[in-house]
Amino acid sequence: MLEKNSKPIHIVIFFSRIFVGVMLVFLLVFCLVKTPISPSSASLKQSLSKLDYSGIFASMLQSENHLLFIDKNVNSNISLSKVLFTLVTNINPSKSITLLGREIPGLDMYNTEIAIAGKGTNLTNLPFDPPPKSNDDIIKERPIADNQNLNNESNSEEKSKQGDSSNNTLKKVVYIYQSHSWESFLPLISGAKVPNDATSTNNKINVVAVGSRLTQALIDKGIGVEHDTSNMGAELKAKNWNYNNAYSLSREHAQEVMTGDRDVKFLIDIHRDSQRKAVTTTTIKGKKYARIDIIVGKENKNYKDNLNYAKELNSMLEKLYPGLSRGVFIKSKSEGNGIYNQDLSNRSILLEFGGVDNNLEELYNAVDAFAKVFSDYYWKAEEVNG
Template structure:
């Protein structure tokens, strides 16, 4: 009897030992799955959001934020949200994805939010988003840009001017850098250029702006149109207050107060030097056409090299990021810079 009880005890012990192993294996599998998800999220999302961890540090250590370059001082992606989106196909910032996940028939329809801005008149994409018709040439006026084709777009479409709009970002595009792009388009067309002003809203999520604008630029480049200049037009975000920001981004030319120019080149690609040559050509022309005795009052703040990104400039040697003024300038001051900038472009790439 005692022998049988001993055997029974050993069987139970083996059973419990087997259960422990199973539990350990399940835990290991779950851990491996978790690590795989985190690894995939990092590999997939970090290249698109290179400043993710800088954003986290800025939230944890507020002083760190003051040392960040402007393009890093952005809204942060949440890695857990990104993982949730990857696993379930639901983007918590976009309610339509939840509806599509629960009611599959809605996947057959594409919803595009209504944006209060006139769509670009030169772009005619087909159902696949490809541009099937190149921009039609307009009747050229007399000017050195006849025969030149220029693309203007905005990675940060919501960049506004605080004295005008009351806030640094808004989707009222008549108060943002989009309006400045509209005026620059008119000025360049008056000089004979064929100009496409793309007003696609790229900054619905600020951290995805450059990825979205990259898709836009690629559609144009793949359309067969040869561009002589591609401008990503911005305004700067420098200065924690008007007293600190305005002296840096404001000047007076011929009695007119206007926003100063800044040319930005990203070094995170092999051919950045070609973009740098273009930027320096524009910068030198600006200082030649609008000379001042004091460098801090020049219409151009110069050329800034950024090691933190490429700003999609790896797509073309003809690409340049131009800042007009800053968020402490008025919209009118930024628009005042348009005519001088058009002349700078005219003298730089025109015949």
């Protein structure tokens, strides 16, 4: 009789131990970080993907029946406490930087994964995008530097805004936009000295100018483009939103375009890096270029397709313009937005052209190079598709 009743007792003891263990982990986490616990989907996915479920199940069975034989090939050395700790804190005990990144501002950018490292790219110079000091910075129209002869530049912005006549007959397959349209470049702004000054709502000197140049370059190659030249800072303010809502706002724009035009398949969100000139500039055959970062979000259903797409573009860039690309980088929610609207298309990327110190000549050289590579990719795909 005693033997029959011992089984439920063992089960109660087993689950009690698990409950106590979980509570101890939560208590330990609270003592360490003193912040609300909110595991990200990235940490959950990463941790769960690495679990050996057969080993866990075998270990649980053996804990109840010590005569149970476990194959030595099955990994039974599983630290449940480590798994639980990682799940609830997004901190990997074997990777100290995940702990320090929460305490030292800016250090969490080192969580960015390098899928492909371009020339000179390493953990010390990863692309990063610090938030503006205040919401006022994203709605300032700063004066153009005196040495900028913008009148002699191409009328890409005007054509992009009004609709170039040569684009009217083209099927629009590319949507170019700028979630952080205020991102600008120090050489183009009068009196700008430090990276935090590199913001402006003037579309002649911010990343919208880069988008306009790319739009016209692709149109010239027979590829139809829809370019969004919206002042995102002003729209965020009108909605009483802040910098953190930029991708939600650009998502509304992108969805509207894709709903109205089902031919759009390629999404390109243009930004600029915050690294300095030594990192973001290269010389190829005597010509200076602003280097390009290719960013892929990990937190969406199209992650693998977009990553392969980014890798292919990167390979083509390296072949024609060695050193132009800084590489392909993967970001999850712990390092940024993690989605970047890339769930809307499996041919969607975020491109960073240059950094805060690059000038228009360097930027436009990079844009024209990318347009050449993208055009080769696009027409090759069209040929394959018949």
